[in-house]
Amino acid sequence: MSALLAGAGLQELAALVLVVGLNAYVLTGGADFGGGVWDLLAWGPRRAAQRALIARSIGPIWEANHVWLVLVVVVLFTAFPAVFATLGIVLHVPLSLMLLGIVLRGSSFVFRSYGTSGGAGRARWGRVFAISSVITPLMLGICVGAIASGAVGAAAQRLPARGSVPAPSFRELFVDPWLAPFPVAVGAMALAMFAFLAAVYLAAATRDEKLRGDFRRRAIGANVALFVVSFAALWLAGSEAPEVRHALMHGPAVALQGAIAIAAVSSLGALAARRHPLARAAAAAQVTLILWGWVVVQYPMLLPPLHTVRSAAAPEVTLRLLALALGGGAVVLLPSLAYLYRTFARVEERGVDAAGRGAPGGP
Amino acid sequence: MNDLLAARTQMALSLGFHIVFAEIGIAMPLLMVLAEWRWRRTGDPALRELAHRWAKGTAILFAVGAVSGTVLSFELGLLWPGFMRLAGPLIGMPFSLEGFAFFLEAIFLGVYLYGWERVSPRMHLGAGLIVAASGATSAVFVVMVNAWMNTPVGYRLAANGALADIDPLLAMRSPAAFQQILHMLLASYAATGLAVAGVHALMLLRGRGSALHRHALTIALVIGAPAAVLQPLSGDISARVVATTQPVKLAALEGQWETVRGAPLRVGGWPDAAREETRWALEIPHGLSLLAYHDPDARVQGLRDVARADRPPVAVVHLAFQVMVALGSAMALVALAAGWAALRRGQVHERRWLLLALAVVAPFGYLATEAGWIVTEVGRQPWVVQGLMRTEDAVTPMPGLIVPMLLFTLLYLFLGAIVVALMTSLVRETRPA
Ligand code: HDD
Ligand code: HEM
Ligand code: HEM
Numbered sequence: 001m002s003a004l005l006a007g008a009g010l011q012e013l014a015a016l017v018l019v020v021g022l023n024a025y026v027l028t029g030g031a032d033f034g035g036g037v038w039d040l041l042a043w044g045p046r047r048a049a050q051r052a053l054i055a056r057s058i059g060p061i062w063e064a065n066h067v068w069l070v071l072v073v074v075v076l077f078t079a080f081p082a083v084f085a086t087l088g089i090v091l092h093v094p095l096s097l098m099l100l101g102i103v104l105r106g107s108s109f110v111f112r113s114y115g116t117s118g119g120a121g122r123a124r125w126g127r128v129f130a131i132s133s134v135i136t137p138l139m140l141g142i143c144v145g146a147i148a149s150g151a152v153g154a155a156a157q158r159l160p161a162r163g164s165v166p167a168p169s170f171r172e173l174f175v176d177p178w179l180a181p182f183p184v185a186v187g188a189m190a191l192a193m194f195a196f197l198a199a200v201y202l203a204a205a206t207r208d209e210k211l212r213g214d215f216r217r218r219a220i221g222a223n224v225a226l227f228v229v230s231f232a233a234l235w236l237a238g239s240e241a242p243e244v245r246h247a248l249m250h251g252p253a254v255a256l257q258g259a260i261a262i263a264a265v266s267s268l269g270a271l272a273a274r275r276h277p278l279a280r281a282a283a284a285a286q287v288t289l290i291l292w293g294w295v296v297v298q299y300p301m302l303l304p305p306l307h308t309v310r311s312a313a314a315p316e317v318t319l320r321l322l323a324l325a326l327g328g329g330a331v332v333l334l335p336s337l338a339y340l341y342r343t344f345a346r347v348e349e350r351g352v353d354a355a356g357r358g359a360p361g362g363p
Numbered sequence: 364m365n366d367l368l369a370a371r372t373q374m375a376l377s378l379g380f381h382i383v384f385a386e387i388g389i390a391m392p393l394l395m396v397l398a399e400w401r402w403r404r405t406g407d408p409a410l411r412e413l414a415h416r417w418a419k420g421t422a423i424l425f426a427v428g429a430v431s432g433t434v435l436s437f438e439l440g441l442l443w444p445g446f447m448r449l450a451g452p453l454i455g456m457p458f459s460l461e462g463f464a465f466f467l468e469a470i471f472l473g474v475y476l477y478g479w480e481r482v483s484p485r486m487h488l489g490a491g492l493i494v495a496a497s498g499a500t501s502a503v504f505v506v507m508v509n510a511w512m513n514t515p516v517g518y519r520l521a522a523n524g525a526l527a528d529i530d531p532l533l534a535m536r537s538p539a540a541f542q543q544i545l546h547m548l549l550a551s552y553a554a555t556g557l558a559v560a561g562v563h564a565l566m567l568l569r570g571r572g573s574a575l576h577r578h579a580l581t582i583a584l585v586i587g588a589p590a591a592v593l594q595p596l597s598g599d600i601s602a603r604v605v606a607t608t609q610p611v612k613l614a615a616l617e618g619q620w621e622t623v624r625g626a627p628l629r630v631g632g633w634p635d636a637a638r639e640e641t642r643w644a645l646e647i648p649h650g651l652s653l654l655a656y657h658d659p660d661a662r663v664q665g666l667r668d669v670a671r672a673d674r675p676p677v678a679v680v681h682l683a684f685q686v687m688v689a690l691g692s693a694m695a696l697v698a699l700a701a702g703w704a705a706l707r708r709g710q711v712h713e714r715r716w717l718l719l720a721l722a723v724v725a726p727f728g729y730l731a732t733e734a735g736w737i738v739t740e741v742g743r744q745p746w747v748v749q750g751l752m753r754t755e756d757a758v759t760p761m762p763g764l765i766v767p768m769l770l771f772t773l774l775y776l777f778l779g780a781i782v783v784a785l786m787t788s789l790v791r792e793t794r795p796a
Contacts, residue, residue: 060477063429063469071462073436077447078455085448088440092761095441099434100774106430107778110423111785159760174761314452321456321531329463340470343481 010319014079015302015309017326018072019295025068026291027197027284030190032062034198036105036133037191038218039126049211051126054198055113057205060344062109064337066102078322080312083303086156091146094139094178101136104128134191141190145183145233148294149241152177153306182240185233192229193287196222200267200283204276216271219279223268223286230290243304247297256296260289367755369764370442373771375740377435380775382736383729384428388468389498389548390555390586391421395475396491397582403484409574413582415479416575420789422476427782429469434771442764446747446757449526453518454508456531461504468497499548506547510539513739514608515748538608542600543739549590549597550735554728556587557694560701561725562790564718577712580721584711588698591728595695598688599654606655609749610664612742615677616684617651618644619665626651626663631685634677639667641681675744683737690724690731697724 008016035054042050077084088095112125146152155177158168177183199219203212237245247253267282300308313319364372395417402410436458439447471490478487511517517533518526560583563576606613613619618634618641619626628651632644649659656663666674697720704711711717747754758764 060473063426064466064473066429066433067462067466067469070433070436070465071459073440074455074458074462077440077451078459079452081448081451081455084440084451085444088437088442088444088447089759089761092441092759092767095437096767096770099437100770102433103430103774103778106426107781110426111781114419114423114785114789170762314455315529317529318452318455318531322459325456325459325463329460329466333463333466336467336470340473343474343478 010316010323011079011309011313013323014075014313014319017075018079019291021068021072021075023288023291025065025072026193026287028065029062029068030137030194030287031197031201032058032065033105033133033137034194034196035202036130037137037195038198038202038215040130040134041218044214046211046214049208050214053202053206053211055109057202058109059113061340062106064340066106075322075326079314079319080302080307080309081314083307083312086303086306087143087147087152089159090152090155090174090177091143093174094142094146098136098139098143101132101134101139104132105136108132137190137194138187141187142178142183144190144294145186146178146180147303148186148244148298149180149182149237150243150304151180151183151240153303156303156306180240182233182236185229185236188229189226189233189290192222192226193290196226197283197287200271200276200279203271204280212274212276216274219271219283220268223264223283227264244297248293253293253296256289256293260286260293263289364765364768366762366764367758369768370758371754373764373768374438374442375737376768376772376775377431377438378736378740379733380779381428381431381435382732384424384431385498385502386551386554386729386732387421387424388428389495389502389551391417391424391559392472392475392491392495392498393552393586394556394559394582395421396488396495397585398578399491400488401578401582403488407574407578410578413575413578416789416792417579418476420786422472423782423785423789425472427778429465431775431778432465441767442759443747443757444759446752449752449757450511450748453526453529453531453534454511457504457507457535461501464497464501464504468494468501471497499551502547502551503544506544507535507537507540509739510543511535511537512748513537513543513612513743514539515751520751539604542597542604546594546597546601546735549594550728550732552586552590553594553694553698554587554732556583556585557591557698557721557728558587558725559583560587561722564721565725566790567712568715568718568722573712580712584698584701584705587728588701591691591694591698592702594691595688598691603655603657606663609743611666611669611674612680612738613655614664614666614669615675615680615742616738617663618677618681619651619663620667621665622662622668623665624652624662625649625660628654629681632681634681636674636677673745675742680738680742683734683741687731687734687738690727690734694724694727694731697721 035058039051039054042054044050073084108125108128112122112129155168155173158173160167196219199215199222203215203219206212206215234245234248237248248257263282263286267279267286270276270279270282298304300310302309302312314322395414398410398414398417401407402414471493474482474490475487475494478490482490511534514537515534516537517530519528521527560580563579563583566576567573567580602613605616615634617626618629618632620634620639620641625648627646627648629641629644629646632641634641651663652661653659655661666677697717700720701711701717704714704717743749745753745755747757
């Protein structure tokens with residue numbers, strides 16, 4: 001890591017903030033989406049209790065968790081405006097679908113929790129909540145995969161000048177870069193990752209042994225699925241993203257892969273041993289390392305092959321002010337977040353009924 | 364519909380949808396906190412019930428506000444990559460600060476909504492106050508961006524068309540910033556305060572659960588009425604700044620075609636772009652010069668002095684301005700009447716005509732807000748950044764923009780309908796959940 005950051009300037013700092021913000025989003029907001037996946041897949045005799053636990057753990061925190069994504073977006077367009085513009089152009093379709101998922105997930109969640117409609121209405125919102133919770137991680141991962149593979153940058157280089165007859169077709173420019181096996185595999189990775197995190201967190205969040213068991217088994221299953229799709233992605237990278245594949249197999253990424261393997265084995269081991277807090281830490285470490293694996297492979301490219309962190313960065317003044325703002329903001333933000341999580345660490349102590357109803361109204 | 368028009372429509376729709384929830388998110392926490400504070404002071408169970416019900420409504424509306432805001436932040440890149448590439452480094456600063464305001468808002472809203480039994484009463488009220496303050500703060504920051512689009516400062520135009528020597532801090536203090544922020548904040552309190560007052564006035568008229576509705580009416584008026592009375596004054600300040608900084612917009616909103624000294628103020632009328640005149644308006648001699656420059660003989664620039672390609676759609680802007688002023692005047696009058704009634708007899712709740720008037724003006728604030736933003740945004744056309752970048756140069760090169768536009772239109776119609784249905788059943792609900 002120190003080698004990576006040698007000679008780092010404000011540009012690298014801004015990029016670091018992006019990654020840290022994305023990392024925080026994945027660990028918090030990502031797990032909220034993962035909760036929705038388990039809502040969709042709720043089965044067995046404790047189906048209702050599973051859903052209630054999911055709703056109660058997400059309730060007070062998902063909006064705050066969601067702001068990490070907003071922060072990543074504003075830092076991206078402030079510090080690397082050209083990259084933001086290019087992503088907006090080439091990834092218009094998957095980003096719009098992701099937004100659709102975000103809007104439907106958030107609104108259906110509150111409609112279900114606070115709606116006055118009866119059980120049928122609730123069930124319908126529950127369905128929307130669950131399905132949109134799948135769309136968003138998938139699209140997010142697809143966008144990441146498309147960026148990493150270099151297809152987005154390549155498509156951007158072929159964008160026709162305005163007014164000229166577009167030589168490449170709509171499909172070549174706006175669909176092919178992301179609707180390809182490798183990006184889709186990365187999308188599946190994101191989905192498995194978020195579902196894995198959610199299951200581990202949920203198992204740790206309840207004291208009901210049976211419910212714990214349900215989520216423990218789900219966590220193990222999700223981690224196995226994550227392993228499988230990661231391998232698929234690695235294999236597909238051979239043809240679609242040879243640079244990614246090469247970088248993964250050489251240099252610092254190899255050590256990182258070793259670390260990921262250790263974290264994965266520890267989280268599985270901790271789950272099997274029912275050490276839930278340990279499992280939570282190991283799962284967070286595993287996912288964090290995967291994300292950093294992408295970063296290490298790609299650095300110093302921000303949007304390969306078009307922009308490096310340096311070439312895409314905004315002027316020095318902007319970066320300096322941004323650093324100040326982020327520093328000042330962090331001073332206010334971090335204690336507030338800690339307070340939020342501390343207040344709601346144990347969901348079952350809260351005075352809400354088992355259906356997760358009536359929370360804001362209080363008992 | 365061409366791609367540019369589709370993009371403009373999608374942006375307008377997304378903003379027009381978001382702004383309603385934003386105004387609620389700015390004002391509603393204050394109402395909520397006031398109700399809880401009164402309850403803690405008096406122990407009146409109706410106030411407690413009211414605070415809980417308002418909190419429940421706010422939870423729904425806030426979530427819709429948050430997701431629609433997220434859509435906006437992406438849409439800046441999805442629809443206007445040219446604009447963001449040019450202006451991102453200069454206006455990113457207020458957006459980033461706004462990000463932190465969102466964080467505080469979401470965190471403490473979580474504490475407020477779910478923490479009734481978990482945190483101390485003082486902390487609970489404090490959390491509500493932080494939500495109220497950060498809502499207003501986020502409005503301040505985002506309107507700074509919009510003000511910069513209207514009156515851009517803080518850069519030098521380099522030979523290659525990029526911005527050089529940028530000064531993001533100066534950009535935050537552009538000439539339009541102060542008065543737009545003031546007008547927007549007052550709009551939020553006036554619109555939401557009077558809307559809530561109107562809803563509860565309607566319930567009082569129907570004789571439902573009156574203790575709760577009486578408290579609600581009082582609290583909503585305490586916030587909404589002063590803001591509604593001040594709003595026309597703040598609008599006058601806005602108009603004067605527009606006159607000096609954006610003369611073309613002023614001409615469009617007044618339907619002024621000729622450059623004259625002592626321009627009249629027009630009430631109503633239809634600007635005819637082909638004939639370059641405004642017909643059927645009631646003209647108050649020297650009114651515009653007087654209002655815009657505080658000098659009856661001041662010179663007002665007309666639209667004919669501007670190349671056709673640089674004129675905004677005059678009829679839309681003029682009409683929207685008339686609508687905003689008419690609605691604002693009605694709101695101010697009703698607010699004054701309510702204040703008068705409260706001062707004279709201390710009883711607003713007993714006067715049916717007043718309750719009726721409040722119920723009628725309930726939606727006016729949101730309608731005036733939409734109209735006001737149409738004035739500001741359409742009045743700036745064809746520029747996305749006044750005099751610096753044209754909207755057509757900002758739009759994404761991706762073709763087929765009509766598809767996402769229709770998709771998001773359907774989505775917002777659907778969400779809007781559900782929110783209205785949920786709110787209606789929430790207000791009707793007799794028992795607390
Ligand atoms: C409750 C809502 C509301 C009400 C009652 C009014 N306005 Fe307004 N107006 C807005 C809500 C609004 C706004 C929040 O929608 C705008 C859009 C941009 C802005 O800064 O505020 C606006 C913009 C706006 C502008 C354009 C500012 C610019 O482009 O920079 C002017 C000149 C006025 N207003 C003037 C008035 C006048 C003379 C009013 C007299 C009654 C009035 N407004 C009532
Ligand atoms: C304060 C933050 C705001 C920002 C940064 C902002 C930014 C923009 C941008 C970038 C565009 C597209 C380019 C253009 O057409 O000029 C636009 C258009 C538009 N916006 Fe805003 N806007 C803001 C607030 C609002 C609000 C609250 C509304 C509410 C209705 C609104 C209404 C519109 C409309 C009607 C258009 C289309 C104008 C046209 O093309 O004729 N804006 N805005
Ligand atoms: C281009 C313009 C805009 C963008 C990009 C934008 C962005 C956002 C985002 C990302 C959120 C979600 C924050 C969260 O997750 O909690 C949000 C919420 C909010 N926005 Fe906007 N916004 C814009 C215009 C406006 C305007 C014009 C106002 C008001 C003056 C406003 C006031 C608010 C408020 C108060 C919230 C808090 C949520 C709520 O109360 O509903 N925004 N906005």
